[in-house]
Amino acid sequence: MPEGHTIHKLARDLQRDLGGAIVRADSPQGRFEDGAQAIDAETLIRAEAWGKHLFLKFTSVTIHVHLGLFGRFRRRRTPAPPPRGAVRLRLVGEAWTWDLSGPTACEVLPRGGRASIIERLGADPLRRSADVERAFEKIRSSRRSIGDLLLDQSIVAGIGNVYRAELLFLAGVHPQRPGRDVKPEELQSLWELSVEQLRRGVRLGRIVTVDENAPRRGERLWVYKRRTCRRCDGAIRNVTLGGRRLWYCPTCQPRRRPAVRRQTAGASAG
DNA sequence: GCAAAATGTCAAG
DNA sequence: TTGACCTTTTGCA
Structure with missing residues (x-):
């Protein structure tokens, strides 16, 4: 279950396993059939994380994934066994297959969609460009x-x-x-x-x-x-x-900062 | 077998 | 502020 670190690691792992190569996609669960079809047999150009959002840029479109509270990606060796549970999206690469289940969002972005999501996001501690x-x-x-x-x-x-x-x-x-x-x-x-x-x-x-x-x-x-x-x-x-x-912890995190002990001028710091 | 919980977000009231 | 939604795992009968 995911905070930002999970998504950034995921982006790296997906990039490493599937990036730069042709990926087969389908939606075993059936709830993302059109989207899977849109990227099937296309090249994954880049997997990227921004806060808790994941962007998968393919040749013709970008997929946006948000895991929410329950979403999860599972990694299996290709050829992968039949999907376990409700797999919304399966991405099949040469050596590795990734199964996505339970995401809050899994969608094909319209043009400019990525930018409008990023616009709403604040500083990401895992990005050097963070404002x-x-x-x-x-x-x-x-x-x-x-x-x-x-x-x-x-x-x-x-x-x-x-x-x-x-x-x-x-x-x-x-x-x-x-x-x-x-x-x-x-x-x-x-x-x-x-x-x-x-x-x-x-x-x-x-x-x-x-x-x-x-x-x-x-x-x-x-x-x-x-x-x-x-x-x-x-x-x-x-x-x-x-x-x-x-x-x-009310002791280690006091509501008021502990008073700084007043030091006379010239006194050496402890 | 079923209920509850889980690192999240959004929209309705 | 509350409820709906997404799915899996765990704990208790």
Whole structure:
């Protein structure tokens, strides 16, 4: 189940397996027959990710895929066994076959369709061209909570419910702080953590935020769905923000920043 | 066998 | 703010 890291890894894998070659396409489930027919026997020119959106550019048209909450791609060796479950789109390459099931969106884009989707998306931590300043501006001028803002794809594209909780924890920011009250250095930290963590997610193929080499299953996250805090052992709280459940540690993520201890001039920093 | 949950988004009220 | 939608997996009878 996908946040931005999943889609970016997918784009790379599809590009590697199917890119630059002719692909056979069909819709075993039958709900994308016309679309599959449109690209069948065409060359996959480029697989590209933008936030949580995937674009598959073929010779004559571009396919847009959004996995939503349940969507999934399965990779199998060609010749592949019969589709398992409801496969919306099967892409068959020389060596590998990819089966798509359960997407929220799987559609042939009209001309200009890709551009109009990208227009609506905010800064993607996995893209070098990300317009960070614009994202910061939107956050700094909003009274909505930072927890809500981080899920808004038109501000930051690619962060989902797990990453937002983990990033806020790592940055020590309380999720209910209004965007306008988040300090520039905290925003900078949130952004840098996003880049670092999402990249790690792409590399590992799953979300791992804890600072351990080989975290065991169930020990990969700091706060998401946990009851106690890994760092301070205090009770984790959860609130609904942006329509989704969000977990945080009230001790490690104080609502007010801890007062900076006043230092007399000339005192050496600790 | 069935219910519930799952890393998401959009449109209706 | 709520419900609809997409599908698979897991847990409980």
